[in-house]
Amino acid sequence: MRAATRTSGTRRGRPPAAFNPLELLAWWEGRGGRHPLSQRELARKLGVSAGTVRTHLQALRTAGKLDDQARARALAIRGGLRRGGRPSRPLNDTDLIAAWAEESTVTAVARTLHVSRTRVRARLQELGLLNEREVKT
Numbered sequence: 001m002r003a004a005t006r007t008s009g010t011r012r013g014r015p016p017a018a019f020n021p022l023e024l025l026a027w028w029e030g031r032g033g034r035h036p037l038s039q040r041e042l043a044r045k046l047g048v049s050a051g052t053v054r055t056h057l058q059a060l061r062t063a064g065k066l067d068d069q070a071r072a073r074a075l076a077i078r079g080g081l082r083r084g085g086r087p088s089r090p091l092n093d094t095d096l097i098a099a100w101a102e103e104s105t106v107t108a109v110a111r112t113l114h115v116s117r118t119r120v121r122a123r124l125q126e127l128g129l130l131n132e133r134e135v136k137t
Helices: 021-029 039-046 050-063 068-077 093-102 106-113 117-127
Strands: none
Touching: 021 039, 021 050, 021 068, 039 050, 093 106, 093 117, 106 117
16 A cells, blocks of 8 residues: 555655764764764764764765864873773783783783783783784683
């Protein structure tokens, strides 16, 4: 019944949501003293899906209108602080090197120092104590 009323060549479903690309840029880059929003937050705010936001951001990026450095600066100004909880536990290089000499795996070092494995692995790679090809978990 509905197919008979629908004209050929028209889309099925809801019409595509229209929004202002300048508004999308403002929220993405954090203009006007606002903090930059994630793709999921943008989608919720603009009333579209995250995939649609991603598509529009990519189109703006290829057009040269999207400034990724502006977003990075806005995120850095924000302080890079975690959303909640305590501040991260400091990771001293001397403690890390001593624990790495005693323990055989990244996981054991992380447990000893009460920090995350990713932080331990990243810092060991920066210090040159862990090669990327080594598999020590």
